[in-house]
Amino acid sequence: MAEYVLETKNLGISFGGLKAAQNVNISIEKGEIYGLIGPNGAGKTTIFNLLTGVYKPTTGTFMLNGENLTGLSEQAINRKGIARTFQNIRLFNNMSVIRNVMVGLHNNPEFKCTAIESMFRLPRHFASEKAMRERAKEILRIFDLEEERNNLACNLPYGKQRKLEIARALATSPKLLLLDEPAAGMNPNETAELMDTVRLIRDKFDVTVLLIEHDLKFVVGLCNRVTVLNFGTVLAQESVAEALSNPAVVEAYIGK
Amino acid sequence: MIRGKNIKWKDFINYAVIAVVTIIFGSLSVTGNLASSTQFLLEKMSIAILMAISLSLVVGFLGELSLGHAGFMCVGAYLGGKVAAVLAQSMGNSIVTLILSVLVGGAVAAVCGVVIGLPALRLKGDYLAIVTLAFGEIVKSIFQNTSFESFGGTLGLSTPRYDKKVLFIIGFVLVIICLAVIQNLIRSKHGRAITAIRDNEIAAKAMGINVTKYKLLAFTVSACFAGIGGVLYSWSNYTVQSSNFGYNYSIEILVMVVLGGMGNINGGILAATLITYLNTTLATVLTGDLAVLQNLVYALILIVIVIYNNSPALKSFRERYNLKALLHKIKLVKHDPMRVKDDEAVWDRVPTKIAMDEILSVDTKVRTSVAEKGDPYESEGED
Amino acid sequence: MDFITTLINGLSLGGIYAMIALGYTMVYGIAKMLNFAHGDIIMVGGYTIFVVLGLSGNPILATVAAIIVCVVLGVTIEKIAYKPLRGASPLAVLITAIGVSYLLQSLAQIIFGSAQKIVIVADMGTVTLGSVSISVSTLVTLGCTVLVMVVLTLFVKFTKTGRAMVAVSEDRGAAQLMGINVNRIITITFAIGSALAALAGLFYLMKSPGLTTTLGAMPGIKAFTAAVIGGIGSVPGAMLGGILLGVVECISYKITAIAPYTDAIEFSILIIILLVKPTGFLGKKRREKV
Numbered sequence: 068m069a070e071y072v073l074e075t076k077n078l079g080i081s082f083g084g085l086k087a088a089q090n091v092n093i094s095i096e097k098g099e100i101y102g103l104i105g106p107n108g109a110g111k112t113t114i115f116n117l118l119t120g121v122y123k124p125t126t127g128t129f130m131l132n133g134e135n136l137t138g139l140s141e142q143a144i145n146r147k148g149i150a151r152t153f154q155n156i157r158l159f160n161n162m163s164v165i166r167n168v169m170v171g172l173h174n175n176p177e178f179k180c181t182a183i184e185s186m187f188r189l190p191r192h193f194a195s196e197k198a199m200r201e202r203a204k205e206i207l208r209i210f211d212l213e214e215e216r217n218n219l220a221c222n223l224p225y226g227k228q229r230k231l232e233i234a235r236a237l238a239t240s241p242k243l244l245l246l247d248e249p250a251a252g253m254n255p256n257e258t259a260e261l262m263d264t265v266r267l268i269r270d271k272f273d274v275t276v277l278l279i280e281h282d283l284k285f286v287v288g289l290c291n292r293v294t295v296l297n298f299g300t301v302l303a304q305e306s307v308a309e310a311l312s313n314p315a316v317v318e319a320y321i322g323k
Numbered sequence: 324m325i326r327g328k329n330i331k332w333k334d335f336i337n338y339a340v341i342a343v344v345t346i347i348f349g350s351l352s353v354t355g356n357l358a359s360s361t362q363f364l365l366e367k368m369s370i371a372i373l374m375a376i377s378l379s380l381v382v383g384f385l386g387e388l389s390l391g392h393a394g395f396m397c398v399g400a401y402l403g404g405k406v407a408a409v410l411a412q413s414m415g416n417s418i419v420t421l422i423l424s425v426l427v428g429g430a431v432a433a434v435c436g437v438v439i440g441l442p443a444l445r446l447k448g449d450y451l452a453i454v455t456l457a458f459g460e461i462v463k464s465i466f467q468n469t470s471f472e473s474f475g476g477t478l479g480l481s482t483p484r485y486d487k488k489v490l491f492i493i494g495f496v497l498v499i500i501c502l503a504v505i506q507n508l509i510r511s512k513h514g515r516a517i518t519a520i521r522d523n524e525i526a527a528k529a530m531g532i533n534v535t536k537y538k539l540l541a542f543t544v545s546a547c548f549a550g551i552g553g554v555l556y557s558w559s560n561y562t563v564q565s566s567n568f569g570y571n572y573s574i575e576i577l578v579m580v581v582l583g584g585m586g587n588i589n590g591g592i593l594a595a596t597l598i599t600y601l602n603t604t605l606a607t608v609l610t611g612d613l614a615v616l617q618n619l620v621y622a623l624i625l626i627v628i629v630i631y632n633n634s635p636a637l638k639s640f641r642e643r644y645n646l647k648a649l650l651h652k653i654k655l656v657k658h659d660p661m662r663v664k665d666d667e668a669v670w671d672r673v674p675t676k677i678a679m680d681e682i683l684s685v686d687t688k689v690r691t692s693v694a695e696k697g698d699p700y701e702s703e704g705e706d
Numbered sequence: 707m708d709f710i711t712t713l714i715n716g717l718s719l720g721g722i723y724a725m726i727a728l729g730y731t732m733v734y735g736i737a738k739m740l741n742f743a744h745g746d747i748i749m750v751g752g753y754t755i756f757v758v759l760g761l762s763g764n765p766i767l768a769t770v771a772a773i774i775v776c777v778v779l780g781v782t783i784e785k786i787a788y789k790p791l792r793g794a795s796p797l798a799v800l801i802t803a804i805g806v807s808y809l810l811q812s813l814a815q816i817i818f819g820s821a822q823k824i825v826i827v828a829d830m831g832t833v834t835l836g837s838v839s840i841s842v843s844t845l846v847t848l849g850c851t852v853l854v855m856v857v858l859t860l861f862v863k864f865t866k867t868g869r870a871m872v873a874v875s876e877d878r879g880a881a882q883l884m885g886i887n888v889n890r891i892i893t894i895t896f897a898i899g900s901a902l903a904a905l906a907g908l909f910y911l912m913k914s915p916g917l918t919t920t921l922g923a924m925p926g927i928k929a930f931t932a933a934v935i936g937g938i939g940s941v942p943g944a945m946l947g948g949i950l951l952g953v954v955e956c957i958s959y960k961i962t963a964i965a966p967y968t969d970a971i972e973f974s975i976l977i978i979i980l981l982v983k984p985t986g987f988l989g990k991k992r993r994e995k996v
Contacts, residue, residue, distance in 0.1 A: 119529060121525075121529075140528075141528040141529055142528055142531050142532065142533050142534070145528075145529060145530060145531035146531045150529070150530075151529055153525075153526065153529075157523045157525060157526035157529075158522075158523070158526070159518065159519045159522035159523055159526065159527075160522055160523070161518065161521070161522045161586075162515070162518055162519070162522060166515055166518075169512065169515055170515050170516065170519045170527070170530050170532065171530050172512075173512055173515070173516055173530065173531065173532055174531045174532075178512065180511070180512065182508065182511075182513045182540060185507055185508060185511030185512065185513050185514075186504045186507050186508050186511075187504075187507070188507055192507075192511060195512070196511065196512070199512065235530065236529075236530075238530075239530055239531055386797070388797055388800060388801075390804075441981075442977065442980065442981055445980075445981060445984060446980055446981075446984060448796060448797070448800075449734075449740045449796070449800065450934070450980055450984060452740075452800065453740075453927075453930060453931075453934065453976070453980075454976070454977050454980055456927065457927075457931075457973035457974075457976050457977055458973075458977070460927075460969060460970070460973055461969075461970045461973050461974060464966075464967060464969050464970040465967070465970060467966075468966040468967060570923075574804060574808065577801065577804070581801055613816070615811075615812040615815040615816055615820075616812070616816060618808060618811070618812040618815075619808075619809060619812035619813060619816065621808065622805045622806070622808035622809035622812060623805075623809065625801065625802070625804070625805035625808070626787055626802050626805040626806060626809065629791070629798050629801050629802045629805065630787065630790050630791060630802060632798070633791055633794040633795060633798035634790040634791055634794060635791075635792070635793045635794055636790055637790070
């Protein structure tokens with residue numbers, strides 16, 4: 068059972084009478100880049116919100132490496148190893164780029180230092196700050212953001228903001244990374260570059276990736292398997308090529 | 324934080340200035356060359372600075388509006404004052420009595436900070452502001468209705484008066500301690516967590532930040548120092564009257580923080596000093612009903628500054644004519660428009676914690692990059 | 707029959723609170739801001755009544771004048787202080803509103819002095835029904851409040867402007883796209899809120915004739931409490947909350963043991979309600995979208 072990084076069982080949520088997602092069963096193997104696609108309003112982001120604890124599922128469970136995380140808080144789920152980015156970028160706009168990443172490193176046991184130690188500037192404060200800064204720089208280097216590390220996050224161009232969000236999520240050293248429309252608003256060059264980056268981080272950080280994307284080229288280029296959602300239910304769950312030739316999927320996207 | 328050596332001194336300049344001022348006035352005072360009114364003014368300044376720094380942690384860095392800061396001060400003043408009054412009978416007005424009363428007042432106020440921090444976990448913005456306001460009023464009303472023997476009731480609590488020659492020195496030492504603790508806290512991973520919550524609470528949670536812990540921490544530390552400010556007040560006056568710690572005083576502290584600039588501790592210190600000085604000077608000039616002229620001026624300052632700093636329509640004007648751009652123009656500072664100091668906050672970028680609806684409306688659209696918002700420092704660089 | 711007297715006094719005080727709370731709730735619903743200066747508009751209304759009554763001796767003329775002054779003032783404040791901040795951080799708007807409140811109080815004190823003024827609007831005596839004796843002004847207050855609320859509810863439900871107000875409070879952007887002049891609606895809301903505040907000032911003076919520059923501060927905060935208890939943004943909620951709070955206050959004042967703590971009790975109710983049910987009794991739950 069534990070061979071899957073993420074395993075959801077009959078996961079579902081309803082808001083009042085609206086079943087935003089129901090009976091979602093997804094199993095993702097370690098090191099996989101898995102796609103979650105479907106037309107607008109299909110419930111993709113809802114699934115992300117369920118997996119990160121923003122919403123509590125009304126039915127079903129989900130497990131990370133065999134451990135049941137259903138019902139935990141957002142913070143707890145992140146610490147267990149699921150990190151995410153947001154469809155509408157949510158950076159800490161008033162903070163510099165490097166500080167954004169350092170917030171991601173906050174819970175890393177390597178940089179442990181209590182508030183009292185910081186308030187009174189005990190030695191461990193300096194050691195952990197320095198180490199955090201170095202680690203943050205390393206992560207930024209991978210995303211080619213090291214030069215901009217002292218700029219305010221909101222001053223970055225859009226594409227770099229998306230990258231920074233991924234960098235920040237990776238800083239929490241997740242086992243599973245959820246990317247919500249990472250290529251939205253990017254031009255074809257940036258998208259191609261992003262595809263390489265996603266593969267690179269999969270290998271380098273040893274993470275498994277679950278992504279939502281409307282750009283089907285991006286999905287085809289990265290994912291082996293996808294789940295297609297429509298109206299909160301799973302429409303198809305197979306390899307990318309099969310999914311895209313499935314008549315039900317085509318109908319959901321472009322109608323009859 | 325490890326930084327380049329050339330800028331590191333900047334982080335300590337505020338301590339240095341306060342220390343030098345304290346030493347100068349302290350030596351004048353001890354040798355008997357300082358007027359008693361100046362000593363009293365300095366005491367008031369140290370209290371105001373304590374209040375402003377502590378409030379700035381909650382308003383400027385956590386991004387929550389607290390309208391009951393004077394309530395914490397009230398708790399500190401009464402509890403610390405009571406301890407002082409009791410101990411002074413056996414131990415006299417010694418420094419030990421003062422330290423003990425400061426510890427008690429600070430601790431009790433900190434507990435109140437936890438209590439008021441708890442609603443902050445569920446409430447935001449306007450609602451939280453009202454809860455803090457209600458807290459301040461409740462505290463006031465409770466102390467007003469105590470018996471004469473316990474806390475003096477409507478007559479107020481009589482407290483011992485500390486030696487005027489030294490009290491302001493102790494006050495400024497406390498200011499330096501408060502400054503160090505809060506500034507150190509902000510410039511650490513914990514401070515980053517607090518500012519992250521201010522900037523985007525949802526993202527902070529998603530990054531595994533324990534929002535509960537940090538909100539409570541900010542409220543507790545802030546309340547603790549406000550309580551210490553209250554104890555200092557009780558030592559600096561013969562009676563503690565709960566009516567002095569009402570909503571109006573909370574607003575006065577808020578004016579100091581706003582005047583100093585959001586998330587700018589040094590600005591808050593300057594504003595607190597200036598306002599206290601003006602209060603005292605104007606009090607001798609303006610008597611009777613004219614005394615409110617001063618409140619009128621504060622109100623106007625508050626309105627004008629906030630509108631000037633925040634109005635979307637004045638944005639381009641503001642970018643062209645501000646202090647930074649001016650200094651840049653006369654080449655006093657080397658200014659890189661893209662870079663800012665990391666704990667400064669600009670209000671129009673602090674997300675709209677208060678209006679849930681605005682967050683909702685922003686989220687339903689795909690945000691068309693920062694280009695739409697504009698780079699706040701753009702035109703500065705062109706000048 | 708002391709209890710019935712207390713209850714009717716409570717209902718009447720509650721009516722005043724409800725009237726102020728309506729101003730808070732409508733402005734909050736439509737402009738999405740907490741108008742801290744709302745309580746001080748009551749005070750301005752009170753002083754207008756004081757001046758006009760002194761000049762003419764006609765309470766109706768005084769009331770009309772108070773309504774006009776308050777409406778002009780409310781709309782002016784909105785135009786000068788709040789409109790430039792539309793789209794800015796709500797924290798900034800809130801602080802500006804606090805500044806305006808402060809400004810009005812100090813202006814009033816400079817003009818009229820801090821000494822209390824006694825304003826007798828109209829001496830209407832009391833009526834006695836069996837063992838219950840109630841002052842006529844209390845009944846007038848109660849009657850007027852009910853009338854105002856019925857008219858306001860009908861206005862919001864059945865007029866074009868009223869429906870536009872609902873639309874703006876639901877979704878400002880969409881309302882604008884539907885051709886609703888949002889600025890105009892906000893102005894109208896401030897005007898209505900201020901007119902209600904003027905009436906509240908009148909009834910407040912009828913209840914207790916003492917007039918000071920801080921007249922509006924406490925009722926303002928309490929009415930806000932009422933608005934929150936009922937659910938902010940909800941018109942019937944404001945009425946419910948106001949009346950509830952007024953009754954609680956009057957009953958609390960009657961019980962000697964807790965009478966001095968009445969304010970503390972009311973604020974504790976506020977805190978408890980916010981913690982247990984932040985949306986109030988009739989408020990709508992809003993969920994932050996992620």
